[in-house]
Amino acid sequence: MGKDKGNITDLEAEVIYNGLCCYCGTCGAFCKEYITYENEIPVTKKKCYEIHGACYDFCPRTFFAPFEVERAVFGEVRTDNLLGYYKGDILTARATDDAIIKKAQDGGVVSALLVYLLEQGEIDAAVVSKTSEDWVAEPFVATNRADVLAAAGSKYTQCPSVSGVGDALEQGYKNVALVGLPCHIQGMRKVQLSTGFDVGADRVKLLIGLLCSETFDMPMLMTKLEELGTSIKEVAKFNIKKGSFIVYTKAGKEIKTPIKNMRGCVREACDYCYDFAAEFADISVGSIGSELGWSTVITRTDAAKDLVERAQKAGVIETKKLSEEQVNAVRKLASYKKQGNLKRIYDKCEPVRILNMQVEPEKLEQFLGGE
Ligand SMILES: Cc1cc2nc3c(=O)[nH]c(=O)nc-3n(C[C@H](O)[C@H](O)[C@H](O)COP(=O)(O)OP(=O)(O)OC[C@H]3O[C@@H](n4cnc5c(N)ncnc54)[C@H](O)[C@@H]3O)c2cc1C
Ligand code: SF4
Ligand code: SF4
Known part of the structure; x- marks a missing residue:
């Protein structure tokens, strides 16, 4: 994938100041001298103009060719438009280790797989997301x-996770796993598939994606928590379940509000996101479709399918096949996100030009003979 070229100034104009930046941390991951992150956006420390352009090449929001990535990573393209390409059955699973379950968000599958891989020596580092x-x-x-457990659980604000891959490679790790949201995974795939820049991404061996509807802007989330009668420092855990945003406080209180009340806190960049199921990861994990305390697991590569089978045989996780009805619940949420955001993407788009025809994106189907 090397369609377009640009530099740090193009990245600022097209992505950062255009409301498209999802704060994934890919642009600065391998150019720490030039890019840092402040107030949840990239900040240019020093311009490099024509010298580089890796930031523009790697950013998931400059250009992204889904089918090209699928062919390169999976060897073929999807037949399931909502969940992306996958191999084998979609599973529901949970860790067997109580200590993991206690710290984890759902079934603890992500943490259990990371601990298994580290203890087997199959990876020497895992990039995760930690909060204070x-x-x-x-x-x-x-x-x-201990490191994996310290970072277990979902953070519903964004984390520049890919910059942690830059740290891991800089520290000399040779077999690295990344846990990330769909946007992190897209950024990391662009780094791996770049024909213009080699940053040693062949040392990143496994991408674990989390299903994602949105993340919240931190200042807006803090204001919302005040409205709900608590504060960020009081929070022990966040969760999103059955249409509700739930806050568990350290004092043992449970505060629930309909997820639609959180709409004002969603990061603008998430409005233009079309990937719910972390479609380009090796393995995707979420909660929708599974019972409480279990995780939904979608394996997309042979290596990921083999990993889940081995972890199950080793007694690290237990698995069951997800029923068609449960899989449809995952598809329904994916469709809700894609359809909702498609409208916002259309609103954001400029007219497209095809040969000599210039037309607004939303009129294209109509013009070409649709209903
Ligand atoms: C912002 C966000 C939105 C989500 N939206 C949905 C949804 O709409 N539907 C759904 O079914 N599931 C969603 N999930 C996934 C779900 O919350 C769980 O992460 C998933 O089920 C895995 O659970 P687990 O118990 O196996 O993970 P755990 O064992 O608890 O491990 C979770 C891993 O994710 C990492 N992590 C946590 N937060 C972030 C973050 N912000 N960025 C990068 N890495 C992170 C942690 O460091 C940890 O390694 C979302 C997750 C996040 C973070
Ligand atoms: S790479 Fe990520 S953090 Fe950097 S500009 Fe693009 S979306 Fe924003
Ligand atoms: S909705 Fe998309 S852009 Fe926003 S955090 Fe999730 S994956 Fe990233």
């Missing part, structure tokens, strides 16, 4: 079970 008291999510290079 104030819930600011930061990339963290985990190298053992």
